[in-house]
Amino acid sequence: MSSTVMEIKNVKKSFKGNEVLKEINITVNRGSIYALLGPNGAGKSTLLKIITGLLNSDSGRVTINNINVAENPTAVQKLFSFSSQNTTVDGVLTGYENLVLIAKLRHEPNPRNVALNLLKTFRLIDAKDKAVSNYSGGMQRRLDLAMSLVGDPEIVFLDEPTTGLDPSSRLDLWNKIKELKSQGKTIFLTTQYLDEADYLADKIVFLHDGKIIATGSPDEMKRIVGENKLFIEFNNILDLEKSSKLLQIYSPQQTNSCELSINLTEEIKTTLNIFSILTNEKIVIKSFKMITPTLDDVFMTLTKGRKS
Template structure:
């Protein structure tokens, strides 16, 4: 069973005082797959990553990473993984090449120059290789950080919100890199707050809420749980309340209002809802329509429907703490 999975945890728990940041984490990540871990701030995503990468010791439960026991074989786990935290932890005073050579030496990579040059080329950093990292853009720093995580050909790569704060071009570059890693057989577990990111990259999505897994499945499977998204654009603003009443009755969900567009929308919990039925009910209620539509739900819809309100009261220490220790790859 364990040979099938690169990451396998059962009942993993972590407490900070009376706060249960991770409670009963059961996770199975198939080898060579990409798993996206989503959840509100404070849901326990970063704590889970820090547990699985040996940066925190679990209070209960067990896990095997790349076939190694998380608690009994932490050094073997560290040799098998790469980690990129929420913030790039490369040295701004060194050049990009010097940073990678430093990581290569720490990991006892034999040909440090060749491996560093290979990764600089792979991530489009060759021209900037001999510039101080302090002169790099945010996207370049993240690519260098990711390159450092790969210095030792890890079997499992953990990415904690790898594209937070990046512009769309830099984000797409990171996405392309993750796709290439998957094609090469690397297992990737990433946490993210970008629903589009998980939809594009992940074979499996895990929704965390209040320290535990609330739902999991492929993006299409999760979308199928909540039916469709209905939207109505009305001819004048004073008809929005009536339209919302119809949507509330048909979908079983609280409608949202877009006053600029004079539109009302709601996620339908009824998979049998059809567009003709929607139009008939609106017409019967006397709602003057400009447009009505049904579309498949996005992961944004899934996220909002299947998770509770942000668990800020949990005080998830790791989601708001200094992550400089995440790059302890040579520990």
């Protein structure tokens, strides 16, 4: 079986003369988490609707398991589930009733067992007989994700899955998404949260103004900004000047009157060597910190000067 589960080739889309998507090309590998990252209005939700057959592109094509989505949407839609940014749960029904209903609609042979197993998996079993309108936002999102897994889809599409959730509920849902990957599912999600993409994704695409401006793993993206940095603060200018000479091989940069900055090309080895040199020369440091580039830094670098 091919490692490629989905291909997006030269997809374009315009609305009333406004080009929303411009020559989008993406390849998604089976069993991975793929994050489409960008601000509101970047075109993320439009692309997701095209991928899932809810909207036609103006040109280009999308294939899932080598099936053309536009030509055979019914066959493709049997392979995946789609959870939108607005939960589709019925607030009047209980969590159990919501899941049983979906299981029946998807012709599961034992809908009650399917519902109970998913409620257990998503830690909702104690609330199974409560009306969903009484669930917290995090519980509703977990139920929505559980409903999307009825029928054991190969691919799960998630549109802004943690919008509106508190930090604890976000982390809980993130871990559930990672569990799905460990079970062999392919996850394709859109998000405007850079920390979400950093935590979850094997590969990310930065979408800006309808165009892909960068793609790669989170670590590859961070290298666009540069290496990790070590900042060392000294007690006085004399210690700084002496240290700057001792550490010349690492090209230290003075950032203020008593602080040096050093790029960490080999993070652990370089850091240990630096502290060994300073200790041997009995130089006392006041403080130190290590700074790692974030995806926020990457996005600011990539979009600087671009049309928004």
